Amino acid sequence: MPELPEVETVLRTLETQIKDLEILDVEVLWDNIIVNQNAEFIKQIQGQHFREFQRRGKYLLFVLDESMLIVHLRMEGKFYLLDPSIPRDKHTHVILHLSDGREMRYHDVRKFGKMALYPLRKDFDYPMLANIGYDAFDERLSAEELYQKWHKRSGCLKQMLLNQRFLAGIGNIYADEICFSCGLHPSTPVTHLNRADFDRILVETRRILRGAIKAGGTTIRSYTSSLGVTGLFQLELKVHQRSGKSCPVCGQEIIKMKVGGRGTYVCVKCQKKQ
């Protein structure tokens, strides 16, 4: 699943490919991908150009001339830039016809992805972003604030990392890696974490996400090469999807368990529950 590093990779790759191109026309082949009214979406987006490329958490933000196009890839959303002569496959749901003659195709096996178009505004108060907090790299986000907001809440560490309301961008893969890197068991109740733990969590979160961006993201079944870009961070994963293999630190066998209803990988020797 594309998380912050994969979304960042997709965004930067697209920027080199489609910046300042015009959207001539749009075909929507599966209505539920579009959040607002289809007819409106198609009418408004025609004739606009891709001007700026931004990201907030796992959301892609495309600044057009007069609108903001916001996309969430969810589980398996991908963009392909292809020549129109290449046959469309059955998982292609939205097609933007670009002024350089190529098609920008939104491809999504699960059809979970979403895109919406809103009039451009400076305050970023778009409905689709209403429930997400600071991006993990936002300088305004501090361990102190995270601590204040979280340390009295119910739930465990992994649930906190996956919650996008305060800290946005982490998904299942990086949540596991962050927990491991901090030496904390993912099911540790948040109330058991102290102020120093929050410092470490935020530092490790940023370190791991930065490393993953540098590697071009993680390529697993649900996130494979989009736009010809294949991430390599899967080679650096320490616990995620490594059940049965040995912990790179202590050699203990990594186990898979459920935490907060999510498949979770953990080294129970390095990650003691607190």
Next chain:
DNA sequence: ATACTCCCCTGAGAGC
């Protein structure tokens, strides 16, 4: 306000 559950979808893998 917070905390659950359901729902959207399809393909992979298990079980028979």
Next chain:
DNA sequence: TGCTCTCAGGGGAGTA
């Protein structure tokens, strides 16, 4: 071999 069943998974909507 081939069918049917179960499950994963981000996040919004609805409900307690």
